[in-house]
Amino acid sequence: MLETLHNLAVGFSVALSPPVLLYAFVGCVIGTLVGVLPGVGPLAGISLLLPATFGMDATRAIVMLAGIYYGAMYGGSTTSILMRIPGEAASVMTCIDGYAMARKGRAGAALAIAAVGSYVAGSASVIGLMLLAPPLAAFALRFGPPEYFALLLFGLLVLAYMSSGSMLKSLAMAALGLLLGMIGIDQMSGYFRFAYGVVELGDGLGVVPVAVGLFGLAEILATAGQAVPPKVIEPRLRELLPSRAEWRDAAAPIGRGTVLGFLVGIIPGSAHIISSFVSYALEKKLSKRPEEFGHGAVAGVAGPESANNSATSGAFVPMLALGVPSGPIPAVMLAAMMVHGVSPGPLLIRQQPELFWGFIASMYVGNLVLLILNLPLVGLFVNLLRVPYPYLYPAILTFSILGVYAVNGSVVDVWIMLAMGVLGYILRKLGFETAPIVLGVVLAPMIELALRQSLAMSDGHYAIFFQRPIAAALLAVGLGMMLLSLRSFIRRGLDWRARMALAEKGES
């Protein structure tokens, strides 16, 4: 414990240095803007701004990108409450009661509860990250290729299981992502696969063009034709303070949302969306007045908002400790870290303690910055939504092209983004989730290498995956989840994933 506190003190000395503080602040502001703008989620936001960090040292760059990440989680609640449009996917549940509160004239209170809940959850979950990541990293030093193979496969299975909608479709998307990840030079034999003479494809598909295409461009292609912007409810500053009763109603859901969000965040999958969905369902179940849900229940805002912010820190645990991204956003963060010469994984905490602990400390600082920033400046951020979409989308498109090009200085990446944009647009129309594709692209080379190294270790015997307890346990849990999803398929009833898909479509 003493060692942790000492390390944290070192971290704060890094995080509170003026340049790092400045970048944390800039990241939070940009993140909030990204969260406020519908269609530009944290994934596209981080991807687009990655090139802007190239000139910085690794700590500043990562602190800024992390600021964008949790800034977007904060910002997403603003549009949910004021316009009933989720700025990013995790704020879907906040739309229901947040907007209902706004219509009752309690928009300010809803925003304040969302901001305070996010702050409490964000800060508390960093403690969890701080305490859990180092022992997990130490444990992961025992991992060999079979354990990594099982872990990565498990991650994909959980992502498919946790995605809203059909698990079969999610698994198909994961397989498609893994297949796209096969493009490029085979690490073991040096063969060029599916490159068709394009030298730039030797390194495979970059995660940035894939993510920007599937999430940013696809969204623009699908929504650019919409003419009339929705109405914005603008809160007055003096309405920002919730009443005593509202604080009382919010306290317990914030606590529960924090714990729940962190635990869900650690598990691979679309953590933010799931955590807010589960938190909403839990609060409704525990409430003495469940009939208020859907009509402006404070707990319906406090719980999900705390949960999705807490999940942000939770998602960093496997990424920092194991070097394994638990979802598409951590995958892009992982790629960003690698661009800056940082290799997340069991050795990161030992080899670069200043970066790790500086990052942890910057999350405390960032959460505070966001609390201070979000409430008084909410009117300013909302004004951004008044920019007509015919001007907004060409601007976002420019940033997409610029961001994607700048990563490698390659036009091929812009073409990949375009192809992924079209693919994402079609898949969206057909009701498929595209998050597993991004994760598949990132994990494909790792999974393949781990599989082939494992087989080389065992002289070609697949039993190695079942003889080693960690690998066997992970595979058994993954298989169990697949069987569980089969059960709901056989019953032909609406399981929780189907209900979540309906909620995301606004049919709850």
Place this chain on the structure above:
Amino acid sequence: MLTVDRVAGAGLAVFALVVLWQSRVLPLGSLANPGPAYMPVALAMLLLIGGLAIAVLGRDAPALRSLGFDEWRHAVAIFAACAFAALALERLGYRLTIFLALLFLLGVVERKRPVVAVVFALAFAAGTYLLFDTLLRVPLPRGPFGL
């Protein structure tokens, strides 16, 4: 009936077959000693099975006709603007390419007044270049006359 899932499943299955066909030029290896084609083939088989399952089970999915494609004109125009940008970026340079792409989107697609479209496109192309290339030192391509 042609449903969304049937079309999607069939599309995935066809893609998987194409990958299987394309993988034939790579050494497959064996179960014990996988070659470079091993994973792509295994994954394509998985995708093929998944695609067929989605198609077979997709009887109750919404009809393909129910999908709205009202935004297709916008989508095609945006795609064309992006494709132009990809083609022109290293030939005309960042500023000129973005200026022309934005001018097309605002002036032709969104039918904004020519003056507004020109001012917005010019300001945005020059502004983003100044921010990223000059201030943040992200190298962006220059075209003829150093533009």
